[in-house]
Amino acid sequence: MSVGTVYGVGLGPGDPDLMSVRADRLLRRAKHVAFFRKAGRPGQARRIVEGMLPEDRVEFPMEYPVTTEIPLTDPRYNEILSRFYAECTAHLRGLAQAGEDVVVLCEGDPFFYGSFMHLYTRLKDDTPVEVVPAITGMSGAWTATGAPVTWGDDILTVLMGTLDEDTLAARMGAADAIVVMKIGRNIEKVRRALRRAGKYDAAHLIEFATMPNQSVQLLSDAEDKVTPYFSIIVVHGQGRRP
Known part of the structure; x- marks a missing residue:
């Protein structure tokens, strides 16, 4: 057989x-x-x-x-x-x-x-x-924002919200473009890390990307919101372009 x-x-x-x-x-x-x-x-x-x-x-x-x-x-x-x-x-x-x-x-x-x-x-x-x-889910998420996630020599860093805050903040600070996955209960820690890295105001929260209930907004406009399983945070790069 x-x-x-x-x-x-x-x-x-x-x-x-x-x-x-x-x-x-x-x-x-x-x-x-x-x-x-x-x-x-x-x-x-x-x-x-x-x-x-x-x-x-x-x-x-x-x-x-x-x-x-x-x-x-x-x-x-x-x-x-x-x-x-x-x-x-x-x-x-x-x-x-x-x-x-x-x-x-x-x-x-x-x-x-x-x-x-x-x-x-x-x-x-x-x-x-x-x-x-x-x-990937992150590709669907950044496409939903209507803006390119990387330009020129931008460094894209993909992070898990389950990491400790110091690691998140350090990696975010060294990156040009950022994707954060596995947010859920880690949302407040992720917010603190983004603030420490100086990237908070530029962060977008995308929920249910490409699905009928898709939602896209600035993370700063989603204060006190508990994110669902299908949520990703994106910070767009602003690198070299013609």
């Missing part, structure tokens, strides 16, 4: 029209479809492909056992997630070894801060895996 392939399919920033042709083809003929989601929720990746999958597909929702319930610094966090990824990998490997292809839905690009990476590293040495790249 031939071995199946696990496809990590990037879905782009959220608008189905921004998927690649290859992603669309794989989705419409998929027999097995896997996707991550928070327990009790449909999952953003699954929502994006609504109406695109074959009626007879078999779905495998992979529900995170923990998200923000315990801090990232708690040793249990990595232990719990490592066990979770190992269990998901075993299921996907079993399907592939039985000759079945599996499409794993990935928000944004599979190799850019995505959960699929944890499956890929566990599968790649003994199971055929193919990755379908996609437009």
